[in-house]
Amino acid sequence: MIYKFVFGIAIAFLLAAFHFPALSPHLLSTLSNIYPDSFPGLALLLLRVSIGGLFILHGYPKITHLRQWAESLKMPIFMCFLSAASMLGGGIFLIIGFLTLLGTLPILCSMIFAIYLHIAGHKPFVAQDPYLIPPDQYQGANGQGEPPSWEKAFMYCVMLIAIAVLGPGAYSLDALIFGR
Structure with missing residues (x-):
């Protein structure tokens, strides 16, 4: 609600x-x-590098444990490979600010699909905070953890759309190459 x-x-x-x-x-x-004139460029640099780094952190374990991840999702390995590769490659492209729009779109598709999987699995948008859940009611994969929700995938979508719409900013290879 x-x-x-x-x-x-x-x-x-x-x-x-x-x-x-x-x-x-x-x-x-x-x-x-x-704000100084460089502020938007610095803000976009921070956003791009942060999101790119997070997607590398999310993509690397998925690509190195591809079969295990595909089995847990009950998805074809090829689909999981495309998703993990988009996270890993797109994360690198976001960090360096090269072909930024092409780097964001495949990751955005993966995150929209993640939202779909969460909604289809009847997961809430925002899960109850872990400290409010009695200890015996939720145990994550490694003990106490955060309950599943689609809030994180939604926020990644918002940030990726912002990067796609606003562009890579002044401090990027795209700006250097294409003069943006």
Whole structure:
């Protein structure tokens, strides 16, 4: 239920932005006085490198234990290979900022599929915090852990869409090569 509320607020902000177009330039000009010109490039660099590093950390164990991962998901090995390779390769491309859009799209597809698997498995959007769960009710793979939800895959989708839409930023190979 809370995700419907959050989604409603996000829609309200989007509608407000379209109904008050004069607000956007004023807000942006105010912010430009606060932030230096390099701020957007640095923020995109931080976002790209962080997300790229996380996907390398997620992709490497999956590709090195491909059969085990495919069996746990009950998916064909080839599909799991494509997903793991997209995480690993896309993570590298995101870190260096090379062919950024092509690096984000395959990972985004994997994350959308992960959301689908969670929803099909009736997992909640946001799981109850582990400290609120009685110790005997949830045990993760290595003991106490975080209950499954699709919140993390959703947030990765949001961040990947932001990178795809905003581009790699000034501090990237794409900017160096293509002059963006």
